[in-house]
Every structure is written in C-alpha cells, then in structure tokens.
Amino acid sequence: MSGEGESDASAAAGTGVSGDTRWWIFQGTGIPLDADERDRRWPAPPRWRDFDGGPDLAPPPLDSADLDRRLGATVPQWVDADEVSMVNAAIYLRRPLLVTGAPGTGKSSLALRIARELRLGRPLRWPITSRTTLRNGEYEYDAIGRAQAAASRRSGPDDAGGEGQIGDYVHLGPLGTALLPHRLPRVLLIDEIDKSDIDLPNDLLNIFEDGGFVIPELVRVRDRQREVVVHTADPGRTAPLRDGIVQCHAFPIVIMTSNGEREFPAPFLRRCLRLRITEPNEAKLVRMIAAHFPPGTDETTRELVTDFLLAREERGDLAADQLLNAVHLVTSGAFQLGDRDAWQSLLRAVWHPLTPAP
Numbered sequence: 155m156s157g158e159g160e161s162d163a164s165a166a167a168g169t170g171v172s173g174d175t176r177w178w179i180f181q182g183t184g185i186p187l188d189a190d191e192r193d194r195r196w197p198a199p200p201r202w203r204d205f206d207g208g209p210d211l212a213p214p215p216l217d218s219a220d221l222d223r224r225l226g227a228t229v230p231q232w233v234d235a236d237e238v239s240m241v242n243a244a245i246y247l248r249r250p251l252l253v254t255g256a257p258g259t260g261k262s263s264l265a266l267r268i269a270r271e272l273r274l275g276r277p278l279r280w281p282i283t284s285r286t287t288l289r290n291g292e293y294e295y296d297a298i299g300r301a302q303a304a305a306s307r308r309s310g311p312d313d314a315g316g317e318g319q320i321g322d323y324v325h326l327g328p329l330g331t332a333l334l335p336h337r338l339p340r341v342l343l344i345d346e347i348d349k350s351d352i353d354l355p356n357d358l359l360n361i362f363e364d365g366g367f368v369i370p371e372l373v374r375v376r377d378r379q380r381e382v383v384v385h386t387a388d389p390g391r392t393a394p395l396r397d398g399i400v401q402c403h404a405f406p407i408v409i410m411t412s413n414g415e416r417e418f419p420a421p422f423l424r425r426c427l428r429l430r431i432t433e434p435n436e437a438k439l440v441r442m443i444a445a446h447f448p449p450g451t452d453e454t455t456r457e458l459v460t461d462f463l464l465a466r467e468e469r470g471d472l473a474a475d476q477l478l479n480a481v482h483l484v485t486s487g488a489f490q491l492g493d494r495d496a497w498q499s500l501l502r503a504v505w506h507p508l509t510p511a512p
Contacts, residue, residue: 175235179245180268182238184231184445189273196338199405203248205365207335207401214275214340215388221270221277225263226445228270232438240429241268245339247427250362250408252347255431257413257508258473264431265343265409274407277341278387280328282350288357291329291344292400293384295371299323320375321392324384326400331387333366335403348412355422362425365402372398434474436463446478447485455481462505471508479504 179195181187198204222228241264244251253261269277280291300323326334332342347355361367372382376397383392410426412418434442439459447455458480466472480501483489489500 175238177246178238178242180238180241180272182231182233182241182267182271184225184228184267184271186228186271186273192272193338197246199248203365203405205402205405207333207366207403210335210337210403211393213338214336215391217276218270221266225266225270226442227448228445231267231445232435232441234431234438237264237429237431240427244427245407248405250344250410250426252410252412252418252423252426252428253431254412254414254428256433256471258471258475259431259433260474261409261411261431262343262345265341265407268407268409269341272338274338274341276388277343278328278332278406279343279345281345282347282354284349284351286350286354288329288354288361291327292361292367293327293330293369294325295369296323296325297371319382320372320379321382321384321395324369324372324382326384326386326393328387329361330367330400331393332406332408333361333400333402334386334393335401337404339402339404340406342406342408344408344410346413347410348415348418355418359421359425362408365405366400369395369398369400374398433466436460439463439474439477442474443478443481447481454484458484461501465501465505469505469507472505473508476505 175181179187179192179197240251243249253264255261265277265279269275280286300320303322328342329344332340334340372379372384372395375382381394381396382398383394385391386393436459439462440456443455443459458477462472462477462480483500483504489497
C-alpha cells in the first residue's frame, strides 16, 4: 500500500491537493493511468449495484484524436480535490453524477477527462433538448425501412435471411450503447439535462436502477431469432442481443450536466450524486492554455489570463473557451497587439457576457 500511496502523492504533486488520496482511482491530473494499474485497483461494486449482463463485449473503440482536439495535450492539470472525490465516489457507488455550474466551467469536459485518464474508450454523448425522450437515448427502430425492404423482396418482414435481419433496423442510442455489457464501464455524457421535458428525469429512474431495458420489437421475434445483432452508437460497430434485452455488467460512468435552469424531482436526485463546478481560477486557466498551446504561457498570454479574470469579475459570466479564443488570436498572429485601443475593443467583443445585463 505504501508504494500505491507514493504513486498517488507523486501524481498529485504541485496540484494543490493535500490529504489521503489513496482511494482515488481517477486522479484528475490529466495523465492517463497505466491500464494494468487501473485494472488492479478498480473497485468492486456495492452488492445492490452489481449487474449480471454478459458475456462482456470487446473493449470500446478509442478516439484519441477527438479527445486531444477537445481537451488539448495530456499535460498535468490543476486538481480540485472536491471534484475528484465526487467522481471517485460515483465510480465506487455506480451512481450517476449530476454536475451543475455556470456555462463554460468545464462540466461537459469532465466526462472526456475521465474517459481519457482511465483509458475507458470513446465517451458517449447524449445531448438533451425539450423534445428528447427516453426512447431517443435507448434505441431507434426503423419499422418503415424494414417494411419497405420486405416489400421490395416480396417476402415477409420476419424473413431471417440476408437484409431481412431485424437487427439491421435497430440502432442503439448513446444510453443503450453505454448499457451494453463490458468488463469496465463506458463513460456517458448526458448533456444539459435541465433542458429536457419534465418527464425525462423520472423516466430515467428505472433504467438507472435496473442497469438495462427491453426492446419490445426484438422480444416479439425471439422465438425465431433469439440472438440479434444490432447497430450501436459507436460508428461502424454492432453488438449481439439475446431475447431483446440490453443489460450492463459494469454500470456506466454517467455524467449529467445542468446549467441550473430547473429543479429536479427528489426521487431522481436520490439516485444521483451531485457536484457543483466553480469557475476556473488562475492556475487552472494557465494549465488549460498549456494543454491547447504548447509549450505553454508566456508574458503575453499570462497578461491575457489576468485581464480575463478582471473582465469576468467586472462583466459577469465568461467561459474559459472565450479566453482560448483570445489566446489564439494572439499566438496565431491573426491580430497584432500594436494598437492597444483596437485590441481592447476586440477583447470586449470576444469576451461578451453569457448572461444578459440586469
């Protein structure tokens, strides 16, 4: 255990974290964890959150290029101990994590950071609107397409040969894909759940408790096709389903983001852990710039960080990516800083408040 503690202490060095972090499997440092070390330390679930889906599928696909594009290079990050502790609690307890905070504070990127640091494959994203239903996240069934294909072959829709396979017309959504059986959990981002219809949070309760769901269209044909291969939300990938059931083995790491635009029902909140992300401080902003603009900050970009913090204090909500926009204008040579007045005017336009003035 001492070696393990020394490793964790080394990972957290210089990040402002003190105290015992040996129970953390997600360190929040931005540095991917060795896969063997991850597997050795992966915690067992509580008995009431241990699901029996299987057999386990192959590990999910990687998309390092997309993660690097969104997160920047894998440089050490500034660790918020409360944030990292809540992520680890969600992993240990197999519970969804409801993440709130102002726009642009990094709520959505938390899911990407978890996927990259723990090497859990391509994160799945389910963007929510007022028209989103639970079915949208679970699966889609193209009944019309199947009927048209059957008519063109002059055979019944239950024909099990060739393009008549019913699985050709079933496409799992991000939630359904996340609940497929894997040895290690998928990472699922349910983005802006506060924009959903009033019923969606309650509709999620059973699926969070059961770790799976049934596809009625496949249940109806199970006497003829007990195992059906369906499409998933991973591009170009399929998965076999038996008896029309989607059932996880490892409950996914579910990150649900909210901008605080609505309250959620108590039964829904009871099944979630909650985390509020605050606006990034100077240290986090400097490390964010270092990730996206290697080799890091210089005198000019550090001045931009200072100006950004002052602007955020004076004007209200500003998002961290607005700072990245300004840094790019400087570092790309798109704008020359010789005309101070013109630069300040441009900054005021780039750093526009995200909330209307009272």
